[in-house]
Amino acid sequence: METKLASPWVKVIEGLKAWARINSPWVIHYNSGSCNGCDIEILATLTPRYDLERLGIKIQGSPRHADVLICTGPVTRQSRERLLRIYEQMPEPKFVVAVGSCGLSGGVFHGSYNIVGSIDEVLPVSAYVPGCPPRPEAIIHGVVALLESLKQPA
Amino acid sequence: MNNISLPPLVALLVFPGGLFLMALGLAYEYIDRKLVARFQNRLGPRWFQPLADLVKLLAKEEIIPDGVHRGLFIILPVIAVAGALTAALYTPLAGFMPAYSFPGDLVVTLYLLSVMTLSMGLAGANTADRFSLIGATRTLTQLFSYEAPFLLALLGPAIAAGSWQISTINLYAENNRWMIFTQPVGFIVAIIGLMGKLELPPFDAPEAETEIVAGALTEYSGRGYALFRLGKDIELVIGLTLVSAFYLGGLANPLEFLLKTLALLLVVAALQSLFARLRIDQTVGLWWRAGAILGLVQLAVIIAGSSWLRPLLFK
Numbered sequence: 001m002e003t004k005l006a007s008p009w010v011k012v013i014e015g016l017k018a019w020a021r022i023n024s025p026w027v028i029h030y031n032s033g034s035c036n037g038c039d040i041e042i043l044a045t046l047t048p049r050y051d052l053e054r055l056g057i058k059i060q061g062s063p064r065h066a067d068v069l070i071c072t073g074p075v076t077r078q079s080r081e082r083l084l085r086i087y088e089q090m091p092e093p094k095f096v097v098a099v100g101s102c103g104l105s106g107g108v109f110h111g112s113y114n115i116v117g118s119i120d121e122v123l124p125v126s127a128y129v130p131g132c133p134p135r136p137e138a139i140i141h142g143v144v145a146l147l148e149s150l151k152q153p154a
Numbered sequence: 155m156n157n158i159s160l161p162p163l164v165a166l167l168v169f170p171g172g173l174f175l176m177a178l179g180l181a182y183e184y185i186d187r188k189l190v191a192r193f194q195n196r197l198g199p200r201w202f203q204p205l206a207d208l209v210k211l212l213a214k215e216e217i218i219p220d221g222v223h224r225g226l227f228i229i230l231p232v233i234a235v236a237g238a239l240t241a242a243l244y245t246p247l248a249g250f251m252p253a254y255s256f257p258g259d260l261v262v263t264l265y266l267l268s269v270m271t272l273s274m275g276l277a278g279a280n281t282a283d284r285f286s287l288i289g290a291t292r293t294l295t296q297l298f299s300y301e302a303p304f305l306l307a308l309l310g311p312a313i314a315a316g317s318w319q320i321s322t323i324n325l326y327a328e329n330n331r332w333m334i335f336t337q338p339v340g341f342i343v344a345i346i347g348l349m350g351k352l353e354l355p356p357f358d359a360p361e362a363e364t365e366i367v368a369g370a371l372t373e374y375s376g377r378g379y380a381l382f383r384l385g386k387d388i389e390l391v392i393g394l395t396l397v398s399a400f401y402l403g404g405l406a407n408p409l410e411f412l413l414k415t416l417a418l419l420l421v422v423a424a425l426q427s428l429f430a431r432l433r434i435d436q437t438v439g440l441w442w443r444a445g446a447i448l449g450l451v452q453l454a455v456i457i458a459g460s461s462w463l464r465p466l467l468f469k
Contacts, residue, residue: 020209023202051196053187056203061367062285064217064375067210091215091375 021067021093022147024056028066028090032083032119033109034073037133038100042070045136057143063089068143071123074102074109075116087123095126097142104128175242179387180204182419186390189423204387211380219373221282230273230280231374231381237269238388245395246324248408258318264305267351267392270385271297274360277382278370289369292360292434296350299441300357304347306449310340311400313456320399328404339452341401343445348393349422350441352386356429357437394418 031039046052046059060066063086075083087096098119101107109115119125126149129142183204191198218227244252244259244266252259271293278290311333312318315326327333334341350357361369371382398405398414405411432440 016209017213020206020213023200023206024210048194048196051191051198053191053199053203054197056199056206061364062372064373065368065379067214089217091217093214 018150022150024058025068025095025143025147026058026060026066027068027070027097027143028060028063028086029070030072030083030086032071032073032079032103033076033115034100034102038072038103041133041136042072042099042139045139050136050140052140055140055144063087064091066090067094068146069094069096069123070099070139070143071096071119072099072103074106074112075119075122077114077116080116080122083119083122095146096123097127097129097146098125099129099131099134099139099142101130101132104130107132172239175239175247175388175391176384178248179384179391180208182391182394182415183387185416185419186423186426189420190427193424193427208380208384211375211383212377214376216376216378217373219281219283222280222373226276226280227378230277231378231385234270234273234385235381235388237266237273238385238392241266241392242388244320245392246321246399246405246411247391247395248405248411250408252321255319255321260308260312260318260320260323263320263392263396264308267389268297268301270382270389271351274370274382277374277378278372281373283373285367285372286370288366289360289372292366293353293370295434296353296357296360296437299438300347300350300445303343303441303445303449304351306446306453307340307344307347308396308400310337310449310452310456313453314460316460320396324399324404326404327400327402328406332401332403334401334403337401337452337456339448341397343449343452344397344401345418345421345425346445347441348397349425350437351393352390354422355426356432358431359434359437362431390419391415394422 029039029042044050052058063069067090069087069090071083087094096119098104102109103119105118106112106115110117116122127142127146129138131138134142181204184199184201187203188198218224241263243254244263246252275290275294275297278286278293281287311323311327314330314333314337315323317323317326349355353360361371366372371379374382394415395405395411398411398418402414402418405414
C-alpha cells in the first residue's frame with residue numbers, strides 16, 4: 001500500500017473538522033437500566049447553574065443529531081437491543097461516555113441474572129465517569145476529557 | 155440610501171446573497187442564543203458556537219434512512235437555503251439598495267421565505283418516521299396559520315406607501331413617521347408572525363423536543379440538518395430586515411441596519427424567554443382569531459384613512 005503525504009489543504013480541513021467537533025458536541029442521553037440516580041445528576045448538569053451551552057454541549061432528542069451518547073446504568077438484557085439500535089442510528093463520528101459505577105462495571109447489579117454487564121461489553125466506550133452517582137462537575141469533566149482526547153491526532 | 159452596483163455574480167455569491175448573509179445569519183443566531191442565555195441567567199455560548207455547529211454537522215456522516223425518496227431527501231435542504239438566499243436579493247440588506255428590485259417584489263420575497271417552511275414540511279413527510287410526520291403536519295399547519303396575518307401585517311406599510319416594491323416602501327418609511335407609531339397593531343402582528351415563521355419558542359410546537367424529538371428534521375443528520383439550520387438563520391436576518399425596514403423607519407445605512415435589527419432581535423429574544431410553548435391548536439387559534447382579525451382591522455383603518463379621511467381633512 002502506498003502512503004500518501006497529507007497536503008497542506010487536507011491538514012487545514014482536518015484541523016477545522018477537529019476544531020468543530022471539539023467545540024460542538026451534541027449529546028443524547030440513554031438509561032440502559034440504572035436506578036435513575038445518574039440520570040437525575042445528568043439533568044442537574046444540564047440546568048442553567050452548570051450551563052453546558054458555554055462549552056457548546058447541547059442535549060438532542062434525536063440520535064441522528066447527536067455526537068456523544070451519554071449512557072448510564074448496567075446494560076440489562078432487555079435494553080441491550082435498544083442501546084445498540086440507538087448507537088447505530090447515530091452518524092459517524094460518534095463517542096460513548098459511560099456515567100456511574102454501574103455503567104463502568106455493573107456496580108451493585110454485577111452478576112445479576114438480568115444483566116448483560118457494563119456498557120463497554122456492548123459498545124466501545126471513550127470516557128468513563130465513576131461515582132454513585134457522579135457529581136455534575138464529574139460528568140462535565142468526563143465529557144471535557146473526551147473532547148481533550150480528540151485533540152490528539154488519531 | 156446608498157446605492158451600490160455590483161456584478162451579478164458578486165451579488166449572488168458574496169455580498170447580499172451568499173457568504174455575507176451566511177456569516178450574518180450565524181452572527182445573529184449567536185446573538186439570539188446569547189441573549190436567551192443571559193435572560194435565563196446563564197453564561198451562554200461562545201461567539202463561534204454557530205460556526206462550530208455548522209462545520210461539525212457538515213463534516214458528519216449523512217444517513218439516508220430507509221423508506222425515503224432519496225432525491226427529495228438530498229435536494230430539499232438545498233432548496234430551503236436557496237429560497238432563503240434568493241429572498242435576500244430583494245431586501246435592503248445592511249441598509250443598501252436591494253440588489254434586484256421590481257414592482258411587486260414584496261410578494262415574491264414572502265413566497266421565497268415560505269419555501270423553507272414548505273421544504274421542511276416535505277422533508278418531514280418524506281421520511282417514514284412518526285415524529286417527522288407529526289412535525290411535518292405541525293409545520294404545515296403553522297404555515298397556514300401565520301402566513302395570512304404576517305402578510306396582512308406587511309401589507310399595511312405597503313398600502314401606506316402605495317407600492318408593493320420593498321425599496322419604495324423602505325424609502326417611504328425613511329421619509330415619514332415610523333410606522334411602529336402609526337400602525338402599532340401591524341407591528342405586533344408582524345413580529346409575532348416572524349417568530350412563528352422561524353418556529354421560535356412560543357411557537358416551536360413543530361419541533362417540540364419534549365414531545366416529538368426534533369419534529370420534521372428528526373431523521374436529518376449531517377449536511378441536511380446543517381443546511382436547514384443555516385436556512386433558518388438566514389431567514390432570521392431577512393425577517394428582521396423586512397420588519398425593521400417597514401416599521402422602524404427604514405434602513406438607510408449599515409449602522410442603522412445594525413441598530414434597528416439588533417433592537418428587534420432583543421425584543422424577539424425577550425419574547426422567546428418570556429413565554430412557554432403553545433400547543434399547535436392554540437397557535438392556530440391565536441393567529442386566526444387574534445392575528446388575522448387585528449391585521450384586517452389595521453388594514454381597513456389604513457384604507458379608510460388614506461382614501462377617505464385624508465381628502466376630507468386636507469382639502
